[in-house]
Amino acid sequence: xxxxxxxxxxxxxxxxxxxxxxxxxxxxxxxxxxxxxxxxxxxxxxxxxxxxxxxxxxxxxxxxxxxxxxxxxxxxxxxxxxxxxxxxxxxxxxxxxxxxxxxxxxxxxxxxxxxxxxxxxxxxxxxxxxxxxxxxxxxxxxxxxxxxxxxxxxxxxxxxxxxxxxxxxxxxxxxxxxxxxxxxxxxxxxxxxxxxxxxxxxxxxxxxxxxxxxxxxxxxxxxxxxxxxxxxxxxxxxxxxxxxxxxxxxxxxxxxxxxxxxxxxxxxxxxxxxxxxxxxxxxxxxxxxxxxxxxxxxxxxxxxxxxxxxxxxx
Amino acid sequence: xxxxxxxxxxxxxxxxxxxxxxxxxxxxxxxxxxxxxxxxxxxxxxxxxxxxxxxxxxxxxxxxxxxxxxxxxxxxxxxxxxxxxxxxxxxxxxxxxxxxxxxxxxxxxxxxxxxxxxxxxxxxxxxxxxxxxxxxxxxxxxxxxxxxxxxxxxxxxxxxxxxxxxxxxxxxxxxxxxxxxxxxxxxxxxxxxxxxxxxxxxxxxxxxxxxxxxxxxxxxxxxxxxxxxxxxxxxxxxxxxxxxxxxxxxxxxxxxxxxxxxxxxxxxxxxxxxxxxxxxxxxxxxxxxxxxxxxxxxxxxxxxxxxxxxxxxxxxxxxxxxxxxxxxxxxxxxxxxxxxxxxxxxxxxxxxxxxxxxxxxxxxxxxxxxxxxxxxxxxxxxxxxxxxxxxxxxxxxxxxxxxxxxxxxxxxxxxxxxxxxxxxxxxxxxxxxxxxxxxxxxxxxx
Numbered sequence: 001x002x003x004x005x006x007x008x009x010x011x012x013x014x015x016x017x018x019x020x021x022x023x024x025x026x027x028x029x030x031x032x033x034x035x036x037x038x039x040x041x042x043x044x045x046x047x048x049x050x051x052x053x054x055x056x057x058x059x060x061x062x063x064x065x066x067x068x069x070x071x072x073x074x075x076x077x078x079x080x081x082x083x084x085x086x087x088x089x090x091x092x093x094x095x096x097x098x099x100x101x102x103x104x105x106x107x108x109x110x111x112x113x114x115x116x117x118x119x120x121x122x123x124x125x126x127x128x129x130x131x132x133x134x135x136x137x138x139x140x141x142x143x144x145x146x147x148x149x150x151x152x153x154x155x156x157x158x159x160x161x162x163x164x165x166x167x168x169x170x171x172x173x174x175x176x177x178x179x180x181x182x183x184x185x186x187x188x189x190x191x192x193x194x195x196x197x198x199x200x201x202x203x204x205x206x207x208x209x210x211x212x213x214x215x216x217x218x219x220x221x222x223x224x225x226x227x228x229x230x231x232x233x234x235x236x237x238x239x240x241x242x243x244x245x246x247x248x249x250x251x252x253x254x255x256x257x258x259x260x261x262x263x264x265x266x267x268x269x270x271x272x273x274x275x276x277x278x279x280x281x282x283x284x285x286x287x288x289x290x291x292x293x294x295x296x297x298x299x300x301x302x303x304x305x306x307x308x309x310x311x312x313x314x
Numbered sequence: 315x316x317x318x319x320x321x322x323x324x325x326x327x328x329x330x331x332x333x334x335x336x337x338x339x340x341x342x343x344x345x346x347x348x349x350x351x352x353x354x355x356x357x358x359x360x361x362x363x364x365x366x367x368x369x370x371x372x373x374x375x376x377x378x379x380x381x382x383x384x385x386x387x388x389x390x391x392x393x394x395x396x397x398x399x400x401x402x403x404x405x406x407x408x409x410x411x412x413x414x415x416x417x418x419x420x421x422x423x424x425x426x427x428x429x430x431x432x433x434x435x436x437x438x439x440x441x442x443x444x445x446x447x448x449x450x451x452x453x454x455x456x457x458x459x460x461x462x463x464x465x466x467x468x469x470x471x472x473x474x475x476x477x478x479x480x481x482x483x484x485x486x487x488x489x490x491x492x493x494x495x496x497x498x499x500x501x502x503x504x505x506x507x508x509x510x511x512x513x514x515x516x517x518x519x520x521x522x523x524x525x526x527x528x529x530x531x532x533x534x535x536x537x538x539x540x541x542x543x544x545x546x547x548x549x550x551x552x553x554x555x556x557x558x559x560x561x562x563x564x565x566x567x568x569x570x571x572x573x574x575x576x577x578x579x580x581x582x583x584x585x586x587x588x589x590x591x592x593x594x595x596x597x598x599x600x601x602x603x604x605x606x607x608x609x610x611x612x613x614x615x616x617x618x619x620x621x622x623x624x625x626x627x628x629x630x631x632x633x634x635x636x637x638x639x640x641x642x643x644x645x646x647x648x649x650x651x652x653x654x655x656x657x658x659x660x661x662x663x664x665x666x667x668x669x670x671x672x673x674x675x676x677x678x679x680x681x682x683x684x685x686x687x688x689x690x691x692x693x694x695x696x697x698x699x700x701x702x703x704x705x706x707x708x709x710x711x712x713x714x715x716x717x718x719x720x721x722x723x724x725x726x727x728x729x730x731x732x733x734x735x736x737x738x739x740x741x742x743x744x745x746x747x748x749x750x751x752x753x754x755x756x757x758x759x760x
Contacts (some may be wrong), residue, residue, distance in 0.1 A: 003526040003575070006565040039558045060671065102754040132750070172384065215621040216663040219628055222600075223398040230396070254667050259618065267433050269613025277618045279591050284593045288557075288600055298685075304589040311594065314554035 008033070008232035014292070015203045015241050016045065017176060019091065021152050022123025026090060028292040029243035034229055035290050036312045046309060047287050049294045049302050050091035050127050051083040052249050055106065055114050056098035064275050065298050073234045076114055077121045084122050087302070091128040093295045094118055095250075099140045100131035112143035119151055126153040127178075127295070129247075134161040145169035154178060157208055160191060168194045170204075178245055180208035183220050184228045185240075192239045205242035206293065213251040214282045221246070222289040229290035246286035249297035252279040280304040303306040317367070319344040325363035326356065333357050372566045375576050378518050378543045380407055380444060381472025381607070385754045387443050389578035389604040395564055397582030401629040406598065407605045408619060409444035409474055411584055412464070414456040421460055425467045427611035433620065440620040444472040446498075446607050447486065454482035461486035472496050472557035474520065474545075474580075474605065477584070480507035487515035496520050496545050498580065505532060509539040520580060525549055526559060530574035545605060553594045556581050560602040580581070584609030592618055599623050634659035638696045640711050641666065644675030650717040651676045651756060653745060654702060655723055656683035656691045658662075664749045670751035674760055677714075681705050690724045699732030706737060721745040 011033075016030035028048050033041030057073050058066055072078040076094060083089040096111045098104040119126055128144050130137030137157075142165060145155055156178025158166040163179065170177040179195055181187035188209050196202045209224045225244055232240040252258055258275040260268065268274060279301035283294045287309070296302050316701040323343035323431060329580045334355040336342040345351040346367075347747050353359065353367055375390045387407040394400045411425045425445065433439035445464055449457040459475055463475060474496040475486045498520025500508040512519040519541045523529035529548045548559040560579055566572040581603040583595035591608065592615050598606045599622050608615070628634060636657045643666055644650075655665045669676050681702065683691035691697035702722075712718050722730060724747030734742045746755050 003530040003562075003566070003572075005526065005562045006570055008565075036554060036557055037561070038554075066579045120470070124687070168754065180554055212660075214618065215625065216667065217660045218622070219625040219630070223396070223628070223630055226396050254671050255663075256670060257621075267613060268617050271614075273589070273612070274614035274617060277589060277614055281592055281618050281622055282590060285594060285600060288597060300589070304587075304593060307587065307590050308553060308593040308597075311553040311590070312557065314552065314558055 005040075008037075009041060010236070011231070012233040012236035012238075012241060014229075014232060014243055015205075017204070017206065017243055018177065019048075019152060019154060020121060022126070024090075024123040025152070026125050031292075032233065034233070035288055039314060045292070047292055047294065048090050049283075049296055049305060050093040050125075051087065051089040051299070051302060052093045052095055052295050053079045053083060053096045053299050054095045056104060057110060058097075061253055061297070062275065064258075064272055065253055066272060068299060074196045077117050080118050080122050083299075084124050087299045089124060089302075091125045091127060091293075092118070092122055092130060093247075095129040095131070096140055099133050099136055100133050100138060103131065105136075106144040108139045111140050112147040115144045116147040119148060119153070126151065128153060129157065129178075129295075130158070134159055138162045138165040141166050141201065142169040145173040145175055148175060149173040152176070156180065156206070158191070158195065160187075160194075163191060163195055164198065167198055167200050171198070171200050176204050176206060178206045178208050179242075180210060183210045183212075183217075185209070185224055185225055185231065188224070188228060189237075189239050192242065196239070202238065202242060206245050207240070208245045209240045209246060211247045211251050211286070213248075213255050214278055214285070215257065216251070216255050218282060218285060222285055225286060225290035243292035244290050245293045245295070246283065246291040247295045248283040248286060249279060249295055252282050253297055276300045276304070281309075284308050316606065317347065319347040322346050322367060325359070325367055327358045327360075329358065329520040331358065374571060374573075375564075375577075375578065376543070377404075378545060378578050378604075380474070380496060380518070380637050381470075382492060382544075383470055385443070385472060386471045386494065387472060391691050392564070392602070393568065395561075395568065397626060398630050401631070402523070402627045404604070405623050405627045406603050407443035407472070408595070408616075409446040409447045409605055409607050409610055410442050410611050410621075411448050411607055412460065413448045413450040414453070414460040415450045416460075418459075418463065421463055423465060424611065425464055425471075428471060429468055431611055431613075431616050433617065435617075435624060436622055438624065440616075440624070442608075442611055444474060444605070446474045449475075449477035449479065449482055449486075449499075452479070454479060454485055457482045458485040458489075461489040465489040474607075475517075476520070478504055478522075480504055480511050481637060483508060483511045484514070487511060487517055490517070491515055494518070495582075498545065498547070499521060500532065500536065502528060502532065503584060505535055506539060508537055511539050518545055520545045520547065521577075522547050523549050524597055526562060526575075528686075533574045546577045547579045547580050551582060553597055556594070556598060556603070557601050560598070564602045578604030580607065582607045588612060588615060591615070595619055596622050600626055629715050633750065635664040635682075635685040636680050638680060638682035638705070641678045641680060642675075643669045643678055644673065646675040646677050648714060650674075650714060651721055651759060652679070652711065652719060653677070653721040654679040654681060656681055656686060656697055656708075658683065658685050658687045658691075661687045661749075665752070667729065668749045668752040669756065672756055674753075674756040676756065677711065679709065679711065679720075687726050692726050692729075697726065699729045699736055702729070702733055703736035706740070712740070717741070719743055723747065724751070 157180040585591040
């Protein structure tokens with residue numbers, strides 16, 4: 001008896017977003033079906049993995065990830081070039097951690113100078129991230145946006161507390177903007193509406209519904225992403241049609257499972273592989289639930305997710 | 315295809331006798347359509363109606379049990395495509411492939427690893443659930459020797475026998491009578507003989523098809539041969555094929571009522587590259603696999619996959635809660651800070667994560683607030699001065715502290731006076747509002 005595949009088609013489509021410029025420019029989104037559902041619709045763009053680089057040495061990363069970058073992590077330009085040239089990164093996410101008042105309180109001007117240097121050095125698209133201190137980020141990201149004018153890169157994250165200034169800066173300098181809210185489809189929708197009401201083009205937005213790590217709330221992010229994607233496609237809700245981001249690495253490399261040595265917890269097995277697998281499984285889960293772009297840290301985890309993406313093509 | 319309440323009503327006696335416990339036959343029909351009651355509760359339904367309704371009221375994905383006793387795994391009975399709609403029902407089983415080409419010592423080692431795989435994770439005992447005994451040698455005697463070894467060493471662990479040779483199947487299954495094994499490997503060339511062996515051993519039959527067309531053909535034929543319990547494989551091996559076929563199968567069973575594919579699915583994730591294997595297995599966990607076959611047991615891989623399965627199969631309608639108690643983070647001494655928060659799992663994860671990260675040893679009191687976060691719990695009257703003080707007093711934690719000081723979340727700063735009144739001898743300190751303020755707050759005190 002022949003089996004008739006029950007295909008689904010939707011009225012909605014995710015916006016296609018161009019990032020960067022020149023030969024290494026990229027685009028994400030554009031799909032009119034759920035992630036990796038190319039068998040019943042169009043998925044013109046592969047998900048993109050941006051590798052994370054910081055403006056200061058990553059002292060709060062676990063030793064296993066610090067070691068991988070120990071020769072370059074003191075210098076954001078060297079670090080970014082290492083990721084681009086040696087590790088084949090398709091994009092770089094520069095997190096301005098050092099601007100956080102508790103982590104060095106680097107000035108907005110100095111941060112902007114770092115952004116400029118990194119932008120001049122790399123060819124792949126850049127994602128500029130604040131330190132997630134809502135107040136300081138407004139000052140830092142405004143300067144950073146000016147430094148990145150015309151580069152068609154991404155800046156973020158705009159949150160409920162600070163979206164006005166950051167969205168205005170992104171608009172003035174023609175950058176793409178990440179809008180982050182906290183694990184709720186309605187909050188994501190509300191923030192995207194507020195930002196577009198300022199005159200910001202919704203086709204230049206990236207939705208970050210807030211990430212989480214395996215075993216530490218993964219199922220919340222996973223389901224919020226699935227709901228956003230379904231609302232964008234099945235209900236054709238344009239507010240939820242920007243591509244989605246999963247900023248996975250920073251959540252993964254904080255949890256105990258990526259740090260506790262095997263000696264203390266023999267039943268958890270090898271720490272090196274456990275940490276990499278924790279990041280790779282977390283990140284690939286969010287690709288399945290709807291993310292179009294990932295931010296990751298460990299090169300081996302990035303490598304595994306790239307292989308996974310390749311195997312997902314039928 | 316599932317019948318509607320009205321269609322079911324037409325097949326009922328329409329006497330409104332109330333013997334089923336419902337006020338009317340229509341009410342009973344409506345509940346039946348939603349699978350909230352069972353047809354057995356109607357004593358007067360005709361045989362003819364029973365047959366029609368039985369067919370229609372069977373779950374769209376047939377329940378099949380793998381193994382027997384305390385390690386038995388229930389599979390199937392899923393009702394939705396997305397976990398936000400409703401809880402996924404029966405967590406998938408992880409099975410490790412053990413080839414009959416291995417030496418006896420190597421096979422024994424793999425069996426031991428399965429037995430040793432159990433870990434305790436957030437209050438649940440999790441383990442590699444099953445052994446997939448694979449007739450890679452093509453030799454019936456080798457498969458039987460492996461089956462014998464597995465049955466001796468791990469008599470309680472559920473087993474899947476994989477072979478395309480009915481004689482090898484019969485001999486191997488002989489070691490697992492009454493154990494609800496699965497016989498995997500029925501294909502277009504061997505179906506009748508494999509069905510006989512499965513029936514004789516009361517094993518479920520694992521259909522190994524080349525594609526979805528052949529799959530629905532083979533399950534139909536197996537049913538005609540009297541096989542009820544099946545596990546199905548569409549032949550998907552690449553990750554993208556697994557997603558495609560599992561999605562089509564789940565949709566066809568649930569939305570179109572296609573019985574030919576209404577069975578638990580078996581997926582194969584084993585790869586030479588074990589990191590990739592973890593991701594492919596993870597895909598099967600998320601997207602509708604009921605048995606996921608792995609190449610090898612590794613403790614790190616187990617932890618990752620068990621955790622993922624636990625996350626995906628939690629009930630989205632029930633806030634995840636952490637047990638009420640005072641948790642130690644690091645190795646706190648009598649002078650270490652003592653903080654309190656609520657028992658919503660995300661709150662706990664974020665707060666404990668920040669504390670762990672800043673490496674200041676602390677005690678963290680997690681109070682039962684019915685799974686609500688701090689502000690919500692405060693607004694709902696679950697996180698009040700009297701409840702907090704009662705919890706702190708009953709915990710006896712004051713004895714362990716040099717100075718009785720409690721740090722409360724900044725969002726409930728308003729409670730500090732009331733708690734101080736109710737906890738004589740305690741100093742109440744207001745901490746940061748958000749967990750990400752904790753590292754700076756704690757380091758400033760150290």
